Amino acid sequence: MPAFTGRRWAYGAIAWLIFFVVSHVILVFVPGDDPTGDGPWSMRAYVIFNVVLIAMSAVGTAVVLATVRPVARHVPRGLILTPLLAGSVLLVVRGVPGMVENLLMVTGIRRGGFVGVADISTGEFWTGIGINSYFFAGAVLLVGTTISYGRRSAASAAMTSGDAPR
16 A cells, blocks of 8 residues: 555654644743643643653654654664554544544534533633644554554565565
């Protein structure tokens, strides 16, 4: 299937990850009125959480970039594929339920989503739709990148070992 062997998935995932890193860097330096959301955690926990997300995403960006760079051909396949799979799982776990929540909200079945209150404002409604769609797009892009890299690297490994189809 040629759609899942192209490098465009990786470029889309890189753009998504860069936007994610930049947005969380901004959140650390310009946290807004109440970034802790009246929760039991402190501002320190908020900053640590965002720094961890930034670090994970920066590493993810480097891994995704390695899938399209010729220099990375010498890196063992598993060293790239393992973090791609882990990131894909994380984004699917966040993105797919978010898209289901979007469907519940848009259809009016549950205006506040899974756990939200039914009387949310229009701004909260559209913010939820946007964030959930963003994570779903990230999941699609990273899963596409993972499949694409897996197929390309398997074909490349088969060619170098002499097992290529004739």
